[in-house]
Amino acid sequence: MxxxxxxxxxxxxxxxxxxxxxxxxxxxxxxxxxxxxxxxxxxxxxxxxxxxxxxxxxxxxxxxxxxxxxxxxxxxxxxxxxxxxxxxxxxxxxxxxxxxxxxxxxxxxxxxxxxxxxxxxxxxxxxDLAQAEAVMDLISSKSEDAAKASLNQMGGSLSRKIKALRDDLLDLMASIEVTVDYPEEDIEEMLRASIEKRLKEAKRECLHLLETADQGRLIREGLKVVIIGKPNVGKSSLLNALLRENRAIVTDIPGTTRDVIEDYVNIKGVLVQILDTAGIRETMDQVEKIGVEKSRELTRDADLILLLLDASNSLEEEDRKILQWLDNKRVLILLNKADKPSIIEEEEIRSLADSSIIWTSMIVGTGLDEVEDYIYDMVYSGSTGPKNPAMVTNNRHKEALIRGQKHIEEALKAMDAYMPLDIVTIDVRDAWEALGEITGESLTENLVDKIFMEFCLGK
Ligand SMILES: Nc1nc2c(ncn2[C@@H]2O[C@H](COP(=O)(O)OP(=O)(O)OP(=O)(O)O)[C@@H](O)[C@H]2O)c(=O)[nH]1
Ligand SMILES: [Mg+2]
CATH class of the missing domain: 3.30.1360.120 (Probable tRNA modification gtpase trme; domain 1)
Known part of the structure; x- marks a missing residue:
């Protein structure tokens, strides 16, 4: 240029x-x-x-x-x-x-x-574009692991994979073109088998990269953890314990927290956004009502919900209701106040929800390590830190990969239906184009401009 x-x-x-x-x-x-x-x-x-x-x-x-x-x-x-x-x-x-x-x-x-x-x-x-975007990600990364992932991407780890994938698809298109020009039946048969095999490999590679995307997002943006439960069960005490500071007011008056309190904490290298919410109960108090509504709303896009129950009391109708509307969500149930004589029945909770259960006490400090381990494992599923250097951390990349993979799938379907190879090649080309958006090879100037406008000044 x-x-x-x-x-x-x-x-x-x-x-x-x-x-x-x-x-x-x-x-x-x-x-x-x-x-x-x-x-x-x-x-x-x-x-x-x-x-x-x-x-x-x-x-x-x-x-x-x-x-x-x-x-x-x-x-x-x-x-x-x-x-x-x-x-x-x-x-x-x-x-x-x-x-x-x-x-x-x-x-x-x-x-x-x-x-x-x-x-x-x-x-x-x-x-390339993915590397350029990694520069911005590195600048804005909020945890060590996020920075590491950005550095890998800046070094071209993702770009190399995408390039290999695209080279393969291009090669496929070239060999299809040759057979279309010289249609001989036995050659086409052989070619069909090899095309199918290679398409399947490409699809696998796309899926493999997409699998890293969830972890990639969590590493980059952090995990959103929302603490909910009835009033007075110890939600704010949990927030303070995880943050290791007295961030929220704790009293024995039910309804102490009325607005959402949020903060960030680094749990074993994982960036976690923790939100403490107003205790959930049927209430006549207007302010509290809004707080309760907010709590419910927050659970919608949470990665993890920490549901606190007071173990020194029996399960109440309200707890059951909360359990009900949390169905289908990722919930970790904490039976808090375990330092007091326990009344709650773990078996009953197990029959209502299939979430993991941890006994905790915010006064003594029990169970906190387990909570932290659980959060860490959510991101790394038991592995020790980020292993795959080629990780998809960017939504734009993820979206292009999904489209690429879908086009490959279409190509496979066309193969299955024994469509002419020059029809198959259209899907292969679409896949090739979609993947090229990640590295910027097949993006329009306008879109490239738009991506860079989101960068910071002077970079
Ligand atoms: N014994 C015992 N008391 C606890 C424990 N956790 C919290 N508490 C006490 O329970 C009371 C309520 O704690 P909070 O953390 O304010 O409870 P909350 O769920 O935030 O309450 P709201 O904001 O009103 O919804 C306080 O007096 C805490 O000291 C625990 O594990 N054991
Ligand atoms: Mg509170």
Whole structure:
């Protein structure tokens, strides 16, 4: 790609800081550096060594010092964007930053759009779309495992799998084309068998990648865990115990929590969003009523519901009702207040729900380890950390994979129905196209633009 314009943006977060980095990319970068920069002896500098930190000053038009800086020039094509890149490290205040950016604009740069540096890296072929998206994911990752998954994807782990899959499909299409041109029956028979086998393999690979998507999403976005139960059973105490801080108010008055309280906690590397809710009961209190309604709503898109029951009391009608409307959801039942004489009957609960049950006490601290293990296992199903480096963590990728897999399925159906091979090849091509959207090879310019607009400024 030959871009005429040179872009400039603040690459570090806006605000006050030790230093700020202003990045320039494009053919005019070096010229702009020459115009604005003087070295430590306040001399103009023509030649900038590649990848060398130069010490000096940025001067404005009247030769007044704007800031003392470090400047690095990175010569194309071995740069992030594959274009000439200049980074100016100035002091991290808004005034020097704004002044320097304005000066670069006056010298012919234009302000970069969000994600434009990475977009150039993509358009210039340094990374594919999945890798570019991984950069953003890495920046926004909130747990170590999420960062690890992004790094893998940035390194091309997913892209390589997709590329292999697409190469295979392309190869298939080529061999179909050959037979269509030379229709000889026995050759076609042989080919049909091999096409079918290869399509099945491709389908398996798609499904295999899709299997990683659920885990991928949980690793990236974290697990949404909602605590519910009747008033006073110890929901807020559980929240506090998991967070290891007194985040929510705990009292022995039923109905203490009226609004949703949420926070994030890292459980063995798994990012977990925990929500404590208002106790569920039939209530005349208007405020509480809204709270109860909210609790119900939250359970709808929860990954896990922690249902607390008071073990020192017998099961009540309200508990049964809650159990009923939680049917079909992933629920872990906690029999809390296990430090008190227990009255609740585990057998009865087992007959009402097939969820796992853990006895807990928030006062003594029992059962908490088990709760944490359960959450961890939900993500890693007993394995020790993320194993598959090629993991689908992005919804856009998942959706393209589903479509690709469906087209392969269609192709297989067409094979089954003994349709002519040039009909089969249409589905194969559709699958190939769908998968190409992941790496960006078969995406329209508009869609590519849209994806990069979601990036942050300066990246
Ligand atoms: N003995 C005993 N008391 C507990 C336990 N867990 C919580 N409690 C007590 O039960 C009372 C209610 O606890 P909360 O955590 O406020 O209960 P909640 O479910 O959030 O209540 P609401 O917000 O009113 O719905 C407090 O007095 C807690 O100290 C436990 O495991 N054992
Ligand atoms: Mg509470």
């Amino acid at each position: 030959i871009t005429e314009d040179t872009i400039a943006a603040l690459a570090t977060p806006p605000g006050e800081g030790g230093i700020a980095v202003i990045r320039l990319s494009g053919a005019k970068s070096l010229r702009i550096a020459r115009r604005l920069y003087v070295n430590g002896k306040r001399e103009k500098q023509e030649k900038f060594e590649d990848r060398y930190l130069h010490y000096g000053y940025i001067l404005d038009k009247d030769q007044n010092t704007v800031d003392e800086v470090l400047l690095v020039y990175m010569k194309a094509p071995k740069t992030y964007t594959r274009e000439d890149v200049v980074e100016i490290h100035c002091h991290g205040g808004m005034i020097p930053v704004q002044k320097i950016i304005t000066l670069t604009l006056e010298e012919g740069a234009r302000l970069a759009q969000p994600g434009e540096f990475t977009k150039r890296a993509f358009l210039n072929g340094r990374v």
